[in-house]
Amino acid sequence: xxxxxxxxxxxxxxxxxxxxxxxxxxxxxxxxxxxxxxxxxxxxxxxxxxxxxxxxxxxxxxxxxxxxxxxxxxxxxxxxxxxxxxxxxxxxxxxxxxxxxxxxxxxxxxxxxxxxxxxxxxxxxxxxxxxxxxxxxxxxxxxxxxxxxxxxxxxxxxxxxxxxxxxxxxxxxxxxxxxxxxxxxxxxxxxxxxxxxxxxxxxxxxxxxxxxxxxxxxxxxxxxxxxxxxxxxxxxxxxxxxxxxxxxx
Numbered sequence: 001x002x003x004x005x006x007x008x009x010x011x012x013x014x015x016x017x018x019x020x021x022x023x024x025x026x027x028x029x030x031x032x033x034x035x036x037x038x039x040x041x042x043x044x045x046x047x048x049x050x051x052x053x054x055x056x057x058x059x060x061x062x063x064x065x066x067x068x069x070x071x072x073x074x075x076x077x078x079x080x081x082x083x084x085x086x087x088x089x090x091x092x093x094x095x096x097x098x099x100x101x102x103x104x105x106x107x108x109x110x111x112x113x114x115x116x117x118x119x120x121x122x123x124x125x126x127x128x129x130x131x132x133x134x135x136x137x138x139x140x141x142x143x144x145x146x147x148x149x150x151x152x153x154x155x156x157x158x159x160x161x162x163x164x165x166x167x168x169x170x171x172x173x174x175x176x177x178x179x180x181x182x183x184x185x186x187x188x189x190x191x192x193x194x195x196x197x198x199x200x201x202x203x204x205x206x207x208x209x210x211x212x213x214x215x216x217x218x219x220x221x222x223x224x225x226x227x228x229x230x231x232x233x234x235x236x237x238x239x240x241x242x243x244x245x246x247x248x249x
Contacts, residue, residue, distance in 0.1 A: 033080035040076035043069060108149040108164055117247075124243045125150035131239065132208075133231040134224035138199045139212065139247065141220045144169040146199050151225075153201045161198060171197040172221050175209060181237045182209045185229055200225050208232040212244040222247060
């Protein structure tokens, strides 16, 4: 078996096959479909020069050979374009997977919650995370106490407060503008917008918030957040209000 493998390694592999199949033959700068695309481009130029520099009127056999050559080059270009698109989608999927791997799944509840309230909160958070585009759900009391924190959150940094530390409830209430529900887009990706206030995840791009425990200005707040811009709709708003009424019982 070892002798056979060594014999196969000594065989010459054409460059494109070696690059596509991971062989030992490697041409720096010609990864992926670059080699095929370059070869097709050279052949296309050769066909054009052959037609321009050919003396006299071309015979039918030359027409056929040129047509076959052009058709083959077009196939190579189409294959390269399709492969580049597949590779780009795979790279995006890998990037999203790597980003998701850095987000930590959390199920944290305040010790002040009764077992029944904690179970009800767990059900509400799970329902919201499964039925909406939200990646995180938080429940904040009227005094700024974080009662629940569920979903995916970025790994904490040295400047982040403790996950369940009290927060500034007024900063969250300021997002409502005298409305019972607030839909907010945080333009954190471009760096020109506001940063989500704690305890919302710092990577949140959009959030949906509603008062929990009455319509008073000092009521608690139930919020869900997503990494997608404008992720929530009026239907999600109604669901969030229904869940807030359930928690306020």
